[in-house]
Amino acid sequence: MAEKVVKVGLLGFGTVGTGVVRIVQGHQDDLVKQTGLGIEVHKILVKDKEKSRSINGLDNKITSDPYDIINDPDVDVIVEVIGGIHPTKEYILDALEQGKHIVTANKDLMALHGAEILAKAEEKGCDVFYEASVAGGIPILRALVEGFSSDRITKMMGIVNGTTNYIMTKMSQEGADYADVLKEAQALGYAEADPTSDVEGFDAARKMAILTTLGFRVPLKLDEVDVKGISSVSKEDIAYGKKLGYVIKLLGLARRDEDEVEVSVQPTMVHKDHPLASVNGVFNAVYVHGEAVGETMFYGPGAGELPTATAVVSDLVTIVKNMKLGVNGRGMVAPYKEKKLKDDSKKLSKYFLRLIVADKRGVLAQITQLLANKNISLDQVLQQPYNGGQQAEIIMVTHVAAKSDMNDVLLFLKDMDFITEIKSCYRVEGGE
Amino acid sequence: MAEKVVKVGLLGFGTVGTGVVRIVQGHQDDLVKQTGLGIEVHKILVKDKEKSRSINGLDNKITSDPYDIINDPDVDVIVEVIGGIHPTKEYILDALEQGKHIVTANKDLMALHGAEILAKAEEKGCDVFYEASVAGGIPILRALVEGFSSDRITKMMGIVNGTTNYIMTKMSQEGADYADVLKEAQALGYAEADPTSDVEGFDAARKMAILTTLGFRVPLKLDEVDVKGISSVSKEDIAYGKKLGYVIKLLGLARRDEDEVEVSVQPTMVHKDHPLASVNGVFNAVYVHGEAVGETMFYGPGAGELPTATAVVSDLVTIVKNMKLGVNGRGMVAPYKEKKLKDDSKKLSKYFLRLIVADKRGVLAQITQLLANKNISLDQVLQQPYNGGQQAEIIMVTHVAAKSDMNDVLLFLKDMDFITEIKSCYRVEGGE
Incomplete structure (x- = not known):
């Protein structure tokens, strides 16, 4: 008793x-x-x-x-x-x-x-x-506070929104369009009538703000999270990603280098061998990298x-x-670390780029030269006819580049007369 | 200070x-x-x-x-x-x-x-x-004791030995023989000069005994864990498993139904869509199923x-x-639940069976009849010529069966004159 x-x-x-x-x-x-x-x-x-x-x-x-x-x-x-x-x-x-x-x-x-x-x-x-x-249902906050209390966490990546992961999984498995899958998710109760908070990444951003504060022990404001949703992800992006060995996930990223931090939520190409790539449907997962422990991942139901x-x-x-x-209120550790937000020149990642270009000699050379001017080199390139051969479609995966450099490249490309359209540009994770 | x-x-x-x-x-x-x-x-x-x-x-x-x-x-x-x-x-x-x-x-x-x-x-x-x-490096014991303190855990499955998981992964990825991969693992320092404790499942059994005691809150003795190692797993088993959608893992299983418990370590066919199937190399993972939380998995380095x-x-x-x-020694909960060990009639799972049989009419019918007599039905069957067509090789995945019934079937089969050899029999996990 x-x-x-x-x-x-x-x-x-x-x-x-x-x-x-x-x-x-x-x-x-x-x-x-x-x-x-x-x-x-x-x-x-x-x-x-x-x-x-x-x-x-x-x-x-x-x-x-x-x-x-x-x-x-x-x-x-x-x-x-x-x-x-x-x-x-x-x-x-x-x-x-x-x-x-x-x-x-x-x-x-x-x-x-x-x-x-x-x-x-x-x-x-x-x-x-x-x-x-x-x-x-994943005891991730306890893991960050207790399980890794002796380690320094350097990176967290999360699939922390079940609605968007359901949508991305369905689009990927069935080659279906975003709008159709969203409707289906709404009918099944996996997405709200107004899905904005989920599909635009705001829900995931709130969770990443909480994870960052606890995992890095730094104060972080919600508006310091860079947010991009999934509504512009096309089935073509998904299909090309698959061809090159990637799946697209709405990924929360929190990264720390010394006292500089970046936190974002954005659709990301995740290499198929990365443990996050096989997290499907409404399941959530948080990947944690610590200096000492290395790679860990926590997987489970994100809601319900x-x-x-x-x-x-x-x-x-x-x-x-x-x-x-008799020890309530004494287990908490307030964020005690200094924090600076990284500027874009220090945000490093590989990128996936899809372009529609005029089908004429030398276009690919000009694009690679533009990238090379910013010290961005290529890991994979795929070129094929587009629109019945009137244009060409170029899909590229770069080596690691600074976000500022990639932004510059995108600005240059926009002004090039041989570029018909910049279809998409995603961060790439894994697959070194 | x-x-x-x-x-x-x-x-x-x-x-x-x-x-x-x-x-x-x-x-x-x-x-x-x-x-x-x-x-x-x-x-x-x-x-x-x-x-x-x-x-x-x-x-x-x-x-x-x-x-x-x-x-x-x-x-x-x-x-x-x-x-x-x-x-x-x-x-x-x-x-x-x-x-x-x-x-x-x-x-x-x-x-x-x-x-x-x-x-x-x-x-x-x-x-x-x-x-x-x-x-x-995986904070799994904390998760069991704290994170799921309000839930009732019904099943735990673990890839808890990095050496054997490295060997199974290599055999699977390269179609290599057990003995060759073991030698390679020894050369790389992933396996000891005397690998018995790892490859015969004893190391995994100790970890499953600890997990079971904490997760189910029952007392469990090490010799109550049923143990079988990986030394008899052949590259043919792995290849046929792959064909039918499975990968072989040395899997620790702890299962509770009411107050009856079973704990084992054995090579198991894991369906490729199960989260444990993509845990490769020296990584470990523990899958936990709770009545309320459902499926969760914890992944990370098992040693180092x-x-x-x-x-x-x-x-x-x-x-x-x-x-x-000032609260040391007061956070522990000793195992407080009654425990009975399940007898084999209550250990339920699907099975993978590989047989070499005489290549004559009616053999498959006789085997399925033997199975049917024990209420075991088949999910998948693959038959093909063996030894240049002098015999046939039959690979079967059953629906859920009791271990006692499967043992009886194996005894019957041994005595049948049309059976050349029972090559292998594995538990099957996932893929419903």
């Missing part, structure tokens, strides 16, 4: 909230065995008290007034699964003011206001955990009611263990 | 021990930032005090008497990287008796005597951590000086944090 029961106030009773209640109720014995304390969902915040629920017997716990929970002295921990920025942020700050510990799955909030929330938590001696905010609820309850277990030991 | 310096006694100064010293010295600022305390390697146990070392300035720390360290009241934590069972076990028990915390990378010791060591640690209020004992040292120092950081908080 547990000596005490920890009381949880649950903000939000959608699918994740329901999952949290199910796990806390269904695994009570295990939770007591692990923590020495019982865990009880004490009050639940809902929008509509009259709505019917898939779990019975909770009527007396349900309230539509958040402050009925936040101000309840019996509540020890607040689990926030409402989402959104306002008024969620205010609820959390008020709850911390009342000395309550927090578990949240809210990536938007943590990416934008994490520093403020964590500072308030430290002031109040409270825990704030948010494992579920990045890559759902139960995976997310599992991460939330595992955070809750950590808080309850800390309560039992 | 750190308020106090934690003093570490290092048992063993080989490659991992050297890595530990390098990380502790090189990352001192980060370690102080994270723990609030300094960490110093205070004494180092070596066999030969006169041997020259790759790190200078440690002469005054070196001793060849273990009890010079174990009985030193200044030493707070013992890091054991000597390996072996005796006298290492006695050193660790004596150190615990003196109230010292332990980090060890010793899978043999933890697989065989983990229960005794953890019980002594609990009695003495000491921490014992051993992340480096399984899958080197720096990955292993990283795991060791990360454990050390956890101990130092616990010291700062």
